[in-house]
Each structure stands twice: as C-alpha cells, then as structure tokens.
Amino acid sequence: MARRTIIWIVGILFLFSASVVSAQMTGKQVMEKQKERHKVKTEIGKEDMVLQDKSGAKENRQVVRYAKEVGKDLHRYLIVFLSPGDIRGTALRTWEKKGGDNDQWLYLPAQKKEQRIAKAGKKNYFMGTDFTFEDMEPEDLNNFNYNILRSEQFSHEGKAYDCYVIEALPANDKKKQETGYAKRIMWIEKANLTTLKTDFYDKRNKHQKTQTNFKYVSVGGAVMRPMQTIMNNMEKSHKTATTTRSRQINTNIGDSTFTEQFIQSGKHLE
Amino acid sequence: MKKRPLLTSLAFLLVMYLLCPPITWGQTDYRFQEDDLLKEMDKAVEAPPEQKGEGGVAPVPVKQPTVLSKLVDDFHGSLRLRGMHYWQNPQEREGADTRNDFGSALFKFSDKIGYQNVALNVGGWVEYGNEENTYSGTSFSEFWQDMDRRRRIVDINDLYLNYSRDTFNFLVGKKTLTNGMSTLYLPSDRMRPQDLNDPLDVKDLNIWQARMDYDVAEATTLTAAFLPVYQPQKTPSETSRWMGERKQGDSMEFDIYDAGNANMKDDVAKVTDTNFGYFARFKKKGFHGWDFFASFYHGPNPFYVVREEQEQTSAGVTKTTRVKEVVKVDDYAAGFSTTYESWEFHGEVVYNYTYDRKDDDYFNYVTGFTYTFDDFAKKIWLEKIDVTVEYANEIITRFQNAETYVSSSKKSRLGRNDILSRINFEYNDKLSFQFVCNFQLTRGEEGRFQRLEAKYKLRDGLISKLAGEFFGGQSDSLYGRWQRNDRLILEFEYSF
Secondary structure: OHHHHHHHHHHHHHHHHHHHHHHOOOHHHHHHHHHHHHOOOEEEEEEEEEEEOOOOOEEEEEEEEEEEEEEOOEEEEEEEEEEOHHHOOOEEEEEOOOOOOOEEEEEEOOOOEEEEOOHHHHHOEOOOOOOEOOOOOOOOHHHEEEEEEEEEEEEEOOEEEEEEEEEEEEOOHHHHHHOOOOEEEEEEEOOOOOEEEEEEEOOOOOEEEEEEEEEEEEEEOOEEEEEEEEEEEOOOOEEEEEEEEEEEEOOOOOHHHHOHHHHHOOHHHO | OOOOHHHHHHHHHHHHHHHOOOOOOOOOOOOOOOOHHHHHHHHHOOOOOEEEEOOOOOOOOOOOOOHHHHHHHOOEEEEEEEEEEEOOOOOOOOOOOOOOEEEEEEEEEEEEEEEOOEEEEEEEEEEEEOOOOOEOOEOOOOOOOOOOOOEOOEEEEEEEEEEEOOOEEEEEEEEOOOOOOOOOOOOOOOOOOEEOOOOOOOEEOOEEEEEEEEEEEOOEEEEEEEEOOOOOOEOOOOOOHHHOOOOOOOOOOOOOOOOOOOOEEEEOOOOOHHHOEEEEEEEEEEEOOEEEEEEEEEEEOOOOEEEEEEEEOOOOOEEEEEEEEOOEEEEEEEEEEEEEOOEEEEEEEEEEEEHHHOOOEEEEEEEEEEEEEOHHHHHOOOOEEEEEEEEEEEEEEEOOOOOOEEEOOHHHOOOOOEEEEEEEEEOOOOEEEEEEEEEEOOOOOOEEEEEEEEEEEEEOOEEEEEEEEEEEEOOOOOOHHHOOOOEEEEEEEEEO
16 A cells, blocks of 8 residues: 555655656747747837947937748748938848848948948948947847756846746857847746846957846737837947837738838838 | 148148047056946846747747837937038139038938838938038939939938748839949949949949849858839039149049030930830859959930031031930949958959940950958057958950940949058047048059048947048049048048
8 A cells, every 4th residue: 555655645745746858848949939929920110219428429210121931930021210310211230041141231320322231341330329230130040059057037127027037159160250149148937938137248258238128018919029128228328229119920021121112211200 | 732641641641639538548457346337237237138939938928019109219310510621712603612612411311110910111311501402402302313413301211011921022113232342432323323423422323123132052042133214324514623633734524523514415214215224143152262243234225425416506506415325225234242361352344345346345444452461550559451452454345436426424323443442440439540542653644642531439329530631633523523522531430
C-alpha cells in the first residue's frame, strides 16, 4: 500500500514538473509569440515627435508611419516627415527581405529623387532622432540569440509588472558586424507580451540608450501598441519622445504605398 | 600672388569651425533624472487619440475641412536670405558689374487643392537681389515658353493637375521631370531646364508635360511623357562676372553662360509640332537588391550647336552671322544602383544621337560609389561620414558633319573626363560640414571647383549655411574663367 502511494506521488510530481518545464519558454519562443500576438496586416500611425538635446532645446516633428505585411513575416515600411518645414517630405522606405539584406531608400525633397542606402548606414541615427535605421527595422528573429536572463517585477507607470528579462545577442559574425549593438536587454511583460523597456549596449558593451514604452492600448483584440515612447540616449545626451496621435489598424493599404511612385506623386504628404 | 587653393580651403574650414557654435567634444555622464518630456506628452495625449480599423476605438468626429482651410493647411514655403562676398574684382570690361558684395531674398511657396483622386498643385517663388541684369518679369509674360535670359521676379514653376489611382498616376501641367540614378552627376537628367544666372545656385524651371506613370508590376514603373514646349536654360548677362575672364583666342560660343555676342543669334526651338519632345522610361526597384532604369527621349537637345549664315547687306557686302541652334536628338539611357556591405554603387550612360549630323553622336557615362563610415566616424566624434566619388566621361562615336555647321556642342557638355566628389561630415542633426569638388582632367581644359560648407540648424525649420567656393584652372576652361569668383556665402533659410 505504502509502496503504491509512493509510486503515485512520484508519478504526480513527475507530471507536475514536466508541465512546469513545458511552461518555461525559451527566449526565442517568447520573441516569436510576441511577434505573432502583436502582428497586424497593415498599420498607419501619425506621431508627434519631440527631440531634446542636452541644453534642453526641443525640436518638434510630425511623422507618419505606414506598415504592411506582404507575405509570411515579410513587411514593408514607409516613414514620412510632415514637419518642420526643412525636412517636410523626407521619406524612408524599407522592404524586408528573407535571406538577404533589407532594401532601404531615402527620399530627400531637395534632391527630388530617392537614394538607395547601404547597409552600414543602418547603424546611423535617422534624421537626428535617437533611433537608428536599424531600430526602425523589424525584429530579426533568425539572426539574434535570445536568452532569458531572469524573471522580475518591473516597476513601470506606477505599477509592478511581471516581466521576462531577455538578452538579444547577434547570432553570427555577419550580424555582429552589421549591428550597432553588442547586445540589447528587453523587459517583456508576461501577461500581454509587450516590451516595456529596452536597454541598448554599444559595441564596447557600454550602456548607450534606453527605449521605454508607455500607455499600451489595445488596438484590435490582443494586439497592443504603446501610445508613447521615449528613447533616452545617454551617449549623446539626447532623447526622442513620440506620441501617437492617430492609428489605423488592418485598413486597406495598397502595395503602391511602399513604392517610389507614391512619394514622387506627392501622395505621401496627403 | 600665387594662389594655393588647398591652403585657402583648409584655412576657410578652420575659420568656419571656429565660428560654429560651441561643441562639447568629451563624453558626458548625462542622465535624465526626471523625464519632463513625459509630462509634456501627458498633456499632449489628454485629448483621446483617433483609432480606426478592426477593433479600434470609434473615430472622433472631425470637422469637415473647407476649401479655404485645406488651402491654408497645405500652404508651405520658405524664405531665404543670402549674402555673398567675392574676394577679387571681376575682369574690367564695358558695363561690367564690378561690385563684390551681393544679396538676395527668395520666398518659395507651394499649395494644393484636391478632391478624391484629383489634385491641383501650384508652386513658385518671389525673388529679388542687387545683381544687375539678373531679375525681370513674371510668369504672366511668356507663360508657355520663357525666352527671357533673366530670372523672373515672380514665377509659377509648378502648376499641374494630378490624377492618381493605386496603379497609375496621370499628370498634366508644369513640373520637373527627373531622370537617372547617379548621385552627383546625372548624364540622363536632360529634361530639366535650369536658371543658371548663378551657375552654382541653380533653380529648376520645370517643363510643360502630359505624363503617365503606370505600375505594370511590383515596383516596376513605366513612364510616358509628352513634352510640348522646349524651355531653354537661362544664362548670366554679358555684364555678370560669371561671363568670366576671356583672353585673346579663347572660345566664346560654347560656355553655359555665353550670351550677348553681337554677331550671334539664337535659334531656339519654338513651340511647334516639329519641336515636341517625347519621353519613355522603364524603372524597376528592389530587384534582388538592384535598381534599374532604361529611358528614351526624342526632342530638342539642351546643348546648342553653332551654324554660320551668310547675309547680303544693302551695300552688297556679304556678312557672316553665327546662329546658336537647338537641334533634335534621340537619347537612349540606362542606369543602375545597388548596395554591398557599406558600399552603394551606381552608374548610368546616355547615348546621344543627333539628326542630320548637326551635332556629335556620343556616349556620356558616369560611374561611382558612396561609402559610409560610421564606426570610424564615431571614433573622431562625428556621427557619420559619407564619401561619394564619381568619374564621368564621354566617347564620341561620330563627329558633327553637316554643311554650314561650324561647331558642335562639345564645349558646353559637362562630364567629359571629370572626377566629382562629395564628403559629408555629420557631427549631429544640427551641425554638419560638406566638401564638394569637381576636377576637369582633359588636357588643355583642366579646371577645378571646390566648395566647403558648414550647416547649422538654429531652430525648427531655420537653417544657416556658411560656404566658400573656389575656382581655378586653365584660362579657357569652365572653372578657369571663374578664377576671380572665389566667394564666401552666408545663408539663412526658414521653412514652414
């Protein structure tokens, strides 16, 4: 009898431990789930952007972002500056490519034509913001290793959130060379799989900047987006804050929105 | 005094550097203790944001805009104040403007009004300055074809109706028509008449056109344009210092600034069916990392040739007159752009075929690259350094050979054995420096142009620029003639 009881207890403990192990996702699985959960077919967001330098001087901008999934995990992006006047009409087009480098083109109104951008340029800051061209590309899950460092309570906007703390490291030599970062550390809330904070470390492993996302709202079912973002660049003593003024999810955006013709015809400013 | 352009350039760069706003070179241990921006943003989002689409919050009712409010919202422009100081006096000649200090104010504007897929776009400028024989007239005179050499004080250079759908765009009116994929010198960009009164501060005059851009496949666009009006370039006056120095024996007919020769007449292509232009282009972008185009143009050539005419005077004497003629050509062009690692490579070529052998037939090509230094730039406290280098040349396949035609357009053509370069040094979003140069290498016509510029953003929309331009070379070369035109330029431009 006693022997049978022990076998039952051991069996139950074994099953329980197995279920616990299966609940412990890997870093990559968390990232994949996050991508899957928050992905949309199309998105248009109009943002106010404030750039602040060390002296406290501020610069206000208006930006429109377009995004569309054109294939399985294959996206196109367009970012357009609407103001101030000296950069009005400047546009960045990105075509995500599988198994190759993404195509990127920059349109400068003064030149009245687009210029293809080389990959190395992606480490550079985009139009004086604290976001690099690389930061504006989608998360490249296949070329980074994601390690869960720990789980912790993260205090954010006056609340404590249960978070995964995940480290993203370039997975191969090619990516190590391309990326501007030695690593990124992300605080991802477990309940909604939203990224609350990301620390970026430069090639010398020095903490370079921190992106914090605020005021997540549901934009359609389980899909959530932050209303506000701050990129605080310690290295440059500079920060960029964005506030989303309007957002359209899963509306009909033609493929032509992501073409040069869309920009040349002036439709990007409408 | 012997000139040392390199030393002058370096000295100028140093002066500009010292004049620039204070720069903190060292790294600072700067941390934001309190995010005041957050508080500001909180205020900004007090009004609920608009959410549309599947599952989103119902859109906030928005007041319907009126025609007037749309016109006001879409009105954009810029005001530029520009001052120039030349270090040397121009060559003495009758009527020459011998001053060394000039200034101008330029107000550019654009507006549009649209309904559904149709939009009417208007853009232009108001400009005035103290340069003699440079400013005159408005768009309302010579509305279709501007034959005046002088820059219009008031001009509408954009005036077009646009009808766009998802896969095509149809345009009728006056607008710029760009072509090519190169960066600094674009041999195929020939449908782009410009105001060259200041040859280094050019303005697009734009051309009348009916144009269709049709997306035949993904990122593959076919363009067809009908260009009914040939718009000649505008050139500096006879009294301008851009006429340059002329020595005995120097050619006088073929530089871009040539005008006013008493024995020279113009034979510009008038607006007739025989002078219509036609343009077609195939463009594909993002094809396995490559961008391509191929284009065809048939119509009047922007580079004129010279023919001689014999005239009998009343006294029975035969007088020879030279006539600048715009001849008809076919231009076949192709080009590409691609990227590899930190490099961007580009190139393009145009083949110019002239009817009746009135001008040379030739290939004009350019090839070059842009390399972006970022890791290295950061080591020297810069954000990035972009270096663009191009080489351009031409190959003549058939020389001009028509009766009474005495000179081809060769001397007025650009990109004949030239090296062009541009280096951008970006310290941050507000402060940047640029070095641009063009070396003309053809023996006997060697010339050089160098420009150094510091650009500083004073506040939202307000840019200041300080630049120095330096010229030198053989006396009969393009830049050699401008060797007295080394100048300092200060600009303030506010855009809204």
